[in-house]
Amino acid sequence: MKEREPKWYEEARNGPFRESRFTDAAADKVIMHVRSGVPGPERAGQKLRRSFIAAAVILLLAVAGAILQQKGLLGEGRQAGLFYQEVKTPDLTDAGLRKTAERVMQEQLGKKLPFVGLERMDRINEARLTFGEASSPSTFRMNTQTGDVKEWNMTAYYSLEEIDPTLISDATEKLRDSGYDGEFTVTRLKRNVVFWQETDQAVRIHEVLFGKEGLIDYANGIYAGANLNLDADEVGDEVIQKADKALKLLRDEGEDHLYQITRGLGAEWDVINFIYGEDENGPSRVIMDYATHDILLVEDNTLYIEGSYDSGIRGEQDTKLLAMDNAKLQSSAAAIADELFGIRLEDYTVVNKRIGNITFESPGGESRINASFNHDGIFYSMGRQVSTPE
Structure with missing residues (x-):
C-alpha cells in the first residue's frame, strides 16, 4: 500500500493556490510547488577528469x-x-x-x-x-x-x-x-x-x-x-448547507460568513473550496470532493492559539501539547470525525503525534485522520486521507 499526502492538505494549510508571499520574515516557508534538490559533495577518489x-x-x-x-x-x-x-x-x-x-x-x-x-x-x-x-x-x-x-x-x-x-x-x-x-x-x-x-x-x-x-x-x-470561481447556484443549497454544518462541528457558536466558493483543479485532485471570512484569506474553510461532495477537510483558524515568542514559555507550551493524553484527544476528535467523515474513530489507532497534531489510522490502514489541536485541547483542523492501492 502506497501512502501519499493529498495535495489538498497543503492547499488547506496555505489557501488553495494562494499567491506566494515571499517576505524576509517568511523566507524559510517559501512554498513553491516544486522543490529544488541540493547536490551533495563529491566523494573523495573521483577522477579529476569528471x-x-x-x-x-x-x-x-x-x-x-x-x-x-x-x-x-x-x-x-x-x-x-x-x-x-x-x-x-x-x-x-x-x-x-x-x-x-x-x-x-x-x-x-x-x-x-x-x-x-x-x-x-x-x-x-x-x-x-x-x-x-x-x-x-x-x-x-x-x-x-x-x-x-x-x-x-x-x-x-x-x-x-x-x-x-x-x-x-x-x-x-x-x-x-x-x-x-x-x-x-x-x-x-x-x-x-x-x-x-x-x-x-x-x-x-x-x-x-x-x-x-x-x-x-x-x-x-x-x-x-x-x-x-463557482457561483452558489452552481453548487446548490444542499451542498452549501453541508459545508456550513461541517464547520459548525468545530465551533457551534458564532456566525460564519461564506465569502467565496471555488473549484480546485489539478492533475490528481478536483475539489470544492468553501472559504469563510471577510476576504479570500478567511480563517475558516471546508474542502470536499467535487464529484461526490464527501468532506475532505474542515478548518477554523479562529480556534488556533498562537504560541509565545519567548523561547522558554514556548518550550513549556510545546511540552504541554505533547503531553496531552492520547485517549482524551481521540475521544474529543471522535465527536467531530465520526459525523464529519462517517467513521468510528474509536476503532482507529494513534500512529503519529507531534506538537499540536495527531494522526489516527484505521484498522486496515486504508484511511487516516489528521487533526490539529490548540493548547486547550480543542481541535481546529481535521482532514481525511485515503490511501490508494499501488
Whole structure:
C-alpha cells in the first residue's frame, strides 16, 4: 500500500493556490510547488577528469540557454534554472549596484521596474535595493565588497499582449485535461522570481495567470493547478448547507460568513473550496470532493492559539501539547470525525503525534485522520486521507 499526502492538505494549510508571499520574515516557508534538490559533495577518489566534463557541460548549457533566450524559444523572461554571477571587476558604487540589479531584472523578468531606493548596511557589508510599487515591492540584497547578488525577490505584472501565447495555450489544454469544460479568458499574468545564494543556486519562478473565471498556477514552468470561481447556484443549497454544518462541528457558536466558493483543479485532485471570512484569506474553510461532495477537510483558524515568542514559555507550551493524553484527544476528535467523515474513530489507532497534531489510522490502514489541536485541547483542523492501492 502506497501512502501519499493529498495535495489538498497543503492547499488547506496555505489557501488553495494562494499567491506566494515571499517576505524576509517568511523566507524559510517559501512554498513553491516544486522543490529544488541540493547536490551533495563529491566523494573523495573521483577522477579529476569528471570535473572538466562537468564544467564543460555547465558551460554548454549556459551558452545554449542564452541563445534560446535571445531567440525567444523559452518565452521572454520565463527561463528558470541556475543563476551565474557575472565575472568581471565589479562597480561597487550605488550606481553600479543598481545597474547590476537592473541587468538581473531584465534577464529574469524581461522588463525593468521603477527604482525606489538603495540602503547600505555597512556593518554586514550589504546593500538592499528596492524597485516597483509600494504595494508589491521587488528587492535585492547585494554584497557591497564583491558586488554579488545574494538574494532577490521580484514581482511583475504583464498585460495580455505581453504574455507568451504558448503559456496560455498550454494552460487551456491542462484545464481541459483536468476535466474543466468551460472557457478561461486570460486577462493578465503575475510572475514572482526568487533567488537565495545561501540555500542553493536555483532560481524559482511562480507564475499566475488571472482570468475572469479564476486563476491558473505554474511553478518553474510546470502546471501546478487552477482555482476557478463557482457561483452558489452552481453548487446548490444542499451542498452549501453541508459545508456550513461541517464547520459548525468545530465551533457551534458564532456566525460564519461564506465569502467565496471555488473549484480546485489539478492533475490528481478536483475539489470544492468553501472559504469563510471577510476576504479570500478567511480563517475558516471546508474542502470536499467535487464529484461526490464527501468532506475532505474542515478548518477554523479562529480556534488556533498562537504560541509565545519567548523561547522558554514556548518550550513549556510545546511540552504541554505533547503531553496531552492520547485517549482524551481521540475521544474529543471522535465527536467531530465520526459525523464529519462517517467513521468510528474509536476503532482507529494513534500512529503519529507531534506538537499540536495527531494522526489516527484505521484498522486496515486504508484511511487516516489528521487533526490539529490548540493548547486547550480543542481541535481546529481535521482532514481525511485515503490511501490508494499501488
